[in-house]
Amino acid sequence: MKETKSGADPLTGQKWKKPPFIASPWLRYGLLVAVVVYLYWTFNTLPFNWDRIAEGLPRAARIFGGAFPPSFERGELMWTGFKESFQIAFLATLLGVILSIPIALMAAKNLAPLPIYLLGRGLIILSRSFHPVIVAILFVAAVGFGPLAGILTLILYSIGFVAKLLAEKVEEIDWGQMEAMRAAGAGFFKTLIYAVFPQILPRQIGLSMYQLDSNLRASAVVGIVGAGGIGSTLMNAFGRYDYDFAFAILILIVGVILVSEGISGWVRKKIW
Amino acid sequence: MVEQTAELTARPWTRYSRKERWIRFAIYFVTLFAVVWAIRDIDIFWPWVWDAPTQIQNLGSRMWPPEFEAWSAILNAMLETVHIATLSTMLTIFIALPVSYIAAQNTTPNRLTLWIGRFILVSSRSVNTIIWALLFVAIFGPGVLAGILAVMFRSVGFIGKLMGEAIEEIDRRPVEAMEATGASRMKVVLFGIVPQVMPAFFAIVILRWDINIRESTVLGLVGAGGIGVLLQGSIDTFAWQTVATILLAIIGLVLLGEALTSMLRKKVL
Amino acid sequence: MLEISNLVKRYGSDAPVLKGLDLVVEGNTVVSVVGASGAGKSTMLRCINRLVEPTSGSIQLNGRELVNLRGANLRHARRKIGMVFQGFNLIDRLTVMENVLAGRLGYVSLYQAMTRKFPQTDIDRAFHLMDRVGIAHYANKRADELSGGERQRVGVVRALMQEPEILLADEPTASLDPKTSEQIMVLLQSLASELSLPVLINIHNVSQARTYTDRIVGLRNGQMIFDGTPGEFNQEALDAIYGGIEAPDETGGEEQPTEEAQTP
Numbered sequence: 001m002k003e004t005k006s007g008a009d010p011l012t013g014q015k016w017k018k019p020p021f022i023a024s025p026w027l028r029y030g031l032l033v034a035v036v037v038y039l040y041w042t043f044n045t046l047p048f049n050w051d052r053i054a055e056g057l058p059r060a061a062r063i064f065g066g067a068f069p070p071s072f073e074r075g076e077l078m079w080t081g082f083k084e085s086f087q088i089a090f091l092a093t094l095l096g097v098i099l100s101i102p103i104a105l106m107a108a109k110n111l112a113p114l115p116i117y118l119l120g121r122g123l124i125i126l127s128r129s130f131h132p133v134i135v136a137i138l139f140v141a142a143v144g145f146g147p148l149a150g151i152l153t154l155i156l157y158s159i160g161f162v163a164k165l166l167a168e169k170v171e172e173i174d175w176g177q178m179e180a181m182r183a184a185g186a187g188f189f190k191t192l193i194y195a196v197f198p199q200i201l202p203r204q205i206g207l208s209m210y211q212l213d214s215n216l217r218a219s220a221v222v223g224i225v226g227a228g229g230i231g232s233t234l235m236n237a238f239g240r241y242d243y244d245f246a247f248a249i250l251i252l253i254v255g256v257i258l259v260s261e262g263i264s265g266w267v268r269k270k271i272w
Numbered sequence: 273m274v275e276q277t278a279e280l281t282a283r284p285w286t287r288y289s290r291k292e293r294w295i296r297f298a299i300y301f302v303t304l305f306a307v308v309w310a311i312r313d314i315d316i317f318w319p320w321v322w323d324a325p326t327q328i329q330n331l332g333s334r335m336w337p338p339e340f341e342a343w344s345a346i347l348n349a350m351l352e353t354v355h356i357a358t359l360s361t362m363l364t365i366f367i368a369l370p371v372s373y374i375a376a377q378n379t380t381p382n383r384l385t386l387w388i389g390r391f392i393l394v395s396s397r398s399v400n401t402i403i404w405a406l407l408f409v410a411i412f413g414p415g416v417l418a419g420i421l422a423v424m425f426r427s428v429g430f431i432g433k434l435m436g437e438a439i440e441e442i443d444r445r446p447v448e449a450m451e452a453t454g455a456s457r458m459k460v461v462l463f464g465i466v467p468q469v470m471p472a473f474f475a476i477v478i479l480r481w482d483i484n485i486r487e488s489t490v491l492g493l494v495g496a497g498g499i500g501v502l503l504q505g506s507i508d509t510f511a512w513q514t515v516a517t518i519l520l521a522i523i524g525l526v527l528l529g530e531a532l533t534s535m536l537r538k539k540v541l
Numbered sequence: 542m543l544e545i546s547n548l549v550k551r552y553g554s555d556a557p558v559l560k561g562l563d564l565v566v567e568g569n570t571v572v573s574v575v576g577a578s579g580a581g582k583s584t585m586l587r588c589i590n591r592l593v594e595p596t597s598g599s600i601q602l603n604g605r606e607l608v609n610l611r612g613a614n615l616r617h618a619r620r621k622i623g624m625v626f627q628g629f630n631l632i633d634r635l636t637v638m639e640n641v642l643a644g645r646l647g648y649v650s651l652y653q654a655m656t657r658k659f660p661q662t663d664i665d666r667a668f669h670l671m672d673r674v675g676i677a678h679y680a681n682k683r684a685d686e687l688s689g690g691e692r693q694r695v696g697v698v699r700a701l702m703q704e705p706e707i708l709l710a711d712e713p714t715a716s717l718d719p720k721t722s723e724q725i726m727v728l729l730q731s732l733a734s735e736l737s738l739p740v741l742i743n744i745h746n747v748s749q750a751r752t753y754t755d756r757i758v759g760l761r762n763g764q765m766i767f768d769g770t771p772g773e774f775n776q777e778a779l780d781a782i783y784g785g786i787e788a789p790d791e792t793g794g795e796e797q798p799t800e801e802a803q804t805p
């Protein structure tokens with residue numbers, strides 16, 4: 001590079017440092033210290049049972065040794081488990097989706113009067129605030145082991161998701177169509193059927209398909225706490241140290257989930 | 273005029289064409305059939321179903337009023353739950369980033385790595401946290417380690433998938449400019465890709481932390497630490513009033529987590 | 542000295558986009574490459590720094606063959622070739638200084654790149670060049686906060702940071718307003734003589750090509766059909782390069798105007 005203008009010289013030696021990601025040095029170093037202290041604190045307070053953990057590797061070897069090759073011998077049991085899971089998911093989706101329509105209408109600001117709106121929102125928030133496994137364990141306690149608890153759990157789970165999104169959709173509907181129906185002299189229900197449902201139907205079908213897929217996944221999980229389906233079969237296999245059977249179930253669960261995800265994605269694409 | 277009306281009345285109108293009607297009919301029929309089959313075949317003792325509302329009410333009344341005697345134990349368990357969620361989210365980052373790098377079509381070194389990356393993401397995502405926890409409890413025994421590992425193994429798929437998508441969506445032109453300067457692959461990534469995916473990265477990690485807090489509340493039901501252990505214990509001993517307190521605490525934690533994440537999101541983005 | 546001989550490029554199995562191109566650029570001349578859209582200007586430029594793989598032919602920079610380089614050799618060759626892009630291609634979320642220093646990525650270690658600890662000589666050079674083009678006071682501003690003209694200056698400085706032996710510019714002024722684009726052209730011209738650097742500029746604006754460059758090369762359908770000084774670049778040459786372009790039927794009428802154009 002050749003010498004250029006004279007003004008260049010004072011520039012040499014000028015320092016440059018990357019401006020820090022967080023401008024205030026107090027916050028920057030404070031955050032760093034906080035993270036270090038946090039890590040130190042957690043590792044000291046969390047009850048790690050190191051002796052038991054040290055046994056982990058040989059145990060893992062034993063488990064995986066026992067798991068290979070996966071045993072598909074008790075196909076009968078697996079089939080009943082999956083069938084039940086599917087039935088749970090299907091019935092729960094159906095009931096959940098049907099129930100979520102009135103709840104969504106209740107929870108839509110533009111349709112419902114305030115007290116009803118609050119009730120609808122409350123129902124949605126209540127059904128969303130717990131992990132389905134917790135809900136399942138409560139239902140198992142209330143109505144006993146088996147698919148009934150699973151269905152009840154997943155109905156609640158479906159309402160939490162479908163009703164929430166549906167309510168948002170209802171709040172976005174084109175109000176002009178409502179007014180047109182009212183102007184034509186239609187009553188509340190006729191207005192609903194002609195002006196509201198057509199607008200939310202595609203979303204509703206898409207959501208239902210999505211929910212069927214999620215319920216199928218969730219049904220495998222709620223079974224672990226005794227709410228029926230393949231999850232219960234899996235839990236039993238684990239409990240009896242039948243690792244080859246458990247592994248076979250796991251492989252099938254993953255396979256079924258992938259297939260159902262594919263189907264539900266395909267259907268939703270078709271509809272939208 | 274008269275002729276026209278005659279023609280109109282002769283033309284029937286239906287909402288759906290013949291083919292559409294057949295498809296609809298088939299869908300209704302299949303659905304109905306499935307319902308009937310499911311209801312008849314499922315292993316449910318029907319009298320229990322009719323009894324369910326009373327049973328649920330019963331349970332509810334046994335929970336009232338919540339009992340706060342064990343609050344310090346509950347508080348500790350809540351802290352443990354938060355620790356599990358936080359630690360596992362932090363640790364997941366170190367695994368999920370390289371995986372997302374090889375699972376993104378525009379950065380993966382070759383076909384093989386792409387498929388390896390995708391395989392890791394799919395297997396992580398399709399096994400639920402609880403099932404991972406079951407596995408790790410079997411290996412490492414009950415306790416927080418199993419919980420942390422379970423949450424990590426599930427989060428890798430989540431963060432990895434979303435980060436991979438973020439990488440696939442970047443603007444290619446700065447990357448090209450970096451290549452034109454003669455920079456090596458790593459340096460191109462550092463200057464061309466990392467700055468572009470930074471905002472997505474923070475958003476995804478915050479989102480997953482929120483989800484992980486919820487997930488961590490149930491890990492204890494299979495023995496993997498956190499508040500779930502206490503919940504299971506109280507249920508087993510029929511201490512329903514304590515159960516109610518724990519449920520309230522969980523709602524509080526989830527709401528707190530939600531508030532915190534929405535605040536963080538606003539700060540970062 | 543840049544020597545391109547018999548350069549052919551085809552994308553996939555389509556008809557070739559470049560059909561045996563020959564071009565020699567010596568010393569510190571500023572060469573503008575003109576041609577209608579789709580003529581192959583960008584393709585030619587990108588073949589030189591191998592952002593596009595040439596199908597066949599040879600490209601030599603100061604006696605070094607570029608076409609078959611791979612890996613570290615390719616990267617070493619690339620850092621001697623600066624490139625300025627039409628869309629600036631800055632890293633929006635980084636500061637101006639980081640963008641400028643990115644031009645040194647081929648030289649510094651990964652650790653230095655990661656921690657942004659560039660050698661002081663690089664920083665001096667960066668400030669010097671930024672001062673030369675008038676953007677030094679923006680050093681710590683984010684790149685996406687600048688105006689188009691300022692961003693292109695960053696782009697030029699980034700390319701010059703590489704201490705290039707040749708500068709390529711692909712329509713560097715196409716996204717700028719007329720006044721700013723004149724400024725950038727003046728800048729490229731004077732930088733070329735200050736740094737005694739050959740410059741190859743793809744450009745659509747013929748009058749700017751005439752004013753600011755020493756030599757004009759005209760491309761049409763992947764072939765060079767004009768090569769001369771701005772003085773020789775007359776209406777006839779212009780027609781040969783751009784003439785008849787409006788006719789969308791290129792498949793049949795493609796060969797003929799090219800044949801005609803070959804005469805001058």
Ligand SMILES: Nc1ncnc2c1ncn2[C@@H]1O[C@H](COP(=O)(O)OP(=O)(O)OP(=O)(O)O)[C@@H](O)[C@H]1O
Pocket residue numbers: 552558576577578579580581582583584585
């Ligand atoms: N990556 C690519 N894949 C396939 N074809 C391409 C690709 N890049 C360019 N082409 C084709 O090559 C031809 C020449 O493109 P090129 O970009 O070199 O033209 P150009 O002269 O730079 O045009 P412009 O003035 O519009 O920038 C065009 O027909 C274009 O469609």
Ligand SMILES: [Mg+2]
Pocket residue numbers: 582583584711
């Ligand atoms: Mg071009």
